[in-house]
């Protein structure tokens with residue numbers, strides 16, 4: 001408890017000491033500022049509350065960091081998947097364009113779409129586009 005101090009004693013104490021703050025932002029146990037010397041030191045309850053609050057903030061910060069790392073990882077994976085899909089689509093578009101550019105392939109697909117049987121469609125393609133090097137030469 002605070003003991004009575006003489007005016008002279010108080011005047012000496014009041015002359016200088018700046019507040020000394022602890023790690024939780026409260027006036028430290030050994031703070032010698034005017035306020036603390038006048039008996040208004042933080043209570044044990046206030047110190048406990050400040051400690052709990054700091055611990056809760058640290059836990060929330062750690063959880064937030066874990067969540068951010070997880071999100072960054074997921075974003076990276078999604079970006080990689082998107083890149084892969086874009087490349088694959090470009091390849092398929094190129095293959096489709098190449099197939100459309102081949103008159104034998106175009107005719108074959110037209111015949112098949114009309115319901116012509118596979119052997120008849122192949123025979124018709126060979127009839128219209130005779131090839132002595134073989135039909136696989138696309």
Ligand SMILES: [Zn+2]
Pocket residue numbers: 019020027028031032033034035036037
């Ligand atoms: Zn103080």
